[in-house]
Amino acid sequence: MAFPRQRLRRLRQSEPLRRMVRETRLSTPDLIAPFFVTGGRDRRDAISSMPGQYRLSVDLLVKEAAEVKLLGIPAVILFGIPDRRDERGTAAYDPNGIVQQAVRALKDQVPGLLVVTDVCIDEYTSHGHCGLVQDGRILNDETLECLRAVARTHAEAGADIVAPSDMMDGRVGAIRGELDRAGFPDLPIMAYAAKFASCFYAPFRDAAESSPKFGDRQSYQMDLANAREAIREIELDVEEGADIVMVKPAMPCLDIIAAARSRVLLPIAAYQVSGEYSMIKAAARAGWLGETQAMMESLLSIKRAGADLIVTYFAKDAARLLNASCA
Numbered sequence: 001m002a003f004p005r006q007r008l009r010r011l012r013q014s015e016p017l018r019r020m021v022r023e024t025r026l027s028t029p030d031l032i033a034p035f036f037v038t039g040g041r042d043r044r045d046a047i048s049s050m051p052g053q054y055r056l057s058v059d060l061l062v063k064e065a066a067e068v069k070l071l072g073i074p075a076v077i078l079f080g081i082p083d084r085r086d087e088r089g090t091a092a093y094d095p096n097g098i099v100q101q102a103v104r105a106l107k108d109q110v111p112g113l114l115v116v117t118d119v120c121i122d123e124y125t126s127h128g129h130c131g132l133v134q135d136g137r138i139l140n141d142e143t144l145e146c147l148r149a150v151a152r153t154h155a156e157a158g159a160d161i162v163a164p165s166d167m168m169d170g171r172v173g174a175i176r177g178e179l180d181r182a183g184f185p186d187l188p189i190m191a192y193a194a195k196f197a198s199c200f201y202a203p204f205r206d207a208a209e210s211s212p213k214f215g216d217r218q219s220y221q222m223d224l225a226n227a228r229e230a231i232r233e234i235e236l237d238v239e240e241g242a243d244i245v246m247v248k249p250a251m252p253c254l255d256i257i258a259a260a261r262s263r264v265l266l267p268i269a270a271y272q273v274s275g276e277y278s279m280i281k282a283a284a285r286a287g288w289l290g291e292t293q294a295m296m297e298s299l300l301s302i303k304r305a306g307a308d309l310i311v312t313y314f315a316k317d318a319a320r321l322l323n324a325s326c327a
Ligand code: PBG
Pocket: 118, 120, 121, 122, 123, 165, 166, 200, 201, 202, 203, 204, 205, 272, 273, 274, 275
């Protein structure tokens, strides 16, 4: 039955045929748009390492988020840039902190848009680590106290989903317990379950000024070489009460996304991180890649690997394109 009777090119002859047999489709409700929020008013500071991305004050974030909602993107995820940093990252769990203010404003002024918050202290600590530090070591269990407080204050501000990204052991269970005790048993947790120590976070750290001041994140984020361990991380987060599990970064981890898809029944999110975005932007600016095609190909590959949701800085651009193509 092989060639010449079997010709796979038959179904590739025209766009209507290709469209009909297409196995994977990207759609606007798959996307989550990340935003950096900062203090002040009417502020829109360009992030030089992430062309097209800005640090926005709350008033301008509200405007952006309204556009996101209009485009049909279901959710935003917020990262805060505080005006003060200390050893314990206290600005991260200040009930009046920048993310807490932003959540309240968005819930008030952009009803129907889901607000996800990043639960981590690295943007708020003077040392830039995701955990408390003692004698140069990153403490695990002590950090859980901070994460509980971050998640609770986000919940109290009205967050729809909390997303812990710190990679401390036991944080999902700790946050679940805290939310349940504080009267938020129905608030979902999207856990950055398999988060690898990756150089592709560099533009984000630039944007959030959150590079560690000493050492690196390899004692808490995963070793990129480990796929079986990623599955253990994911299964543990599921056991501890995660509602959505995330893999990060996305394109360097398509195998992990696919493995996760075959192992767990929860929705799977993938984070197309800052470096993945900036790489495409830079190549496009140099004239080496077509930006639109590279954007869509990267997103489709993440979806094909098995992600249900994609956190991406391209969310608005991709949504515009997707909405136009189904009009
Ligand atoms: C930690 C956090 C980081 C990212 C999301 N949450 C930075 C890090 O781990 O260093 C990176 C996202 C990106 O690169 O787009 N709060």
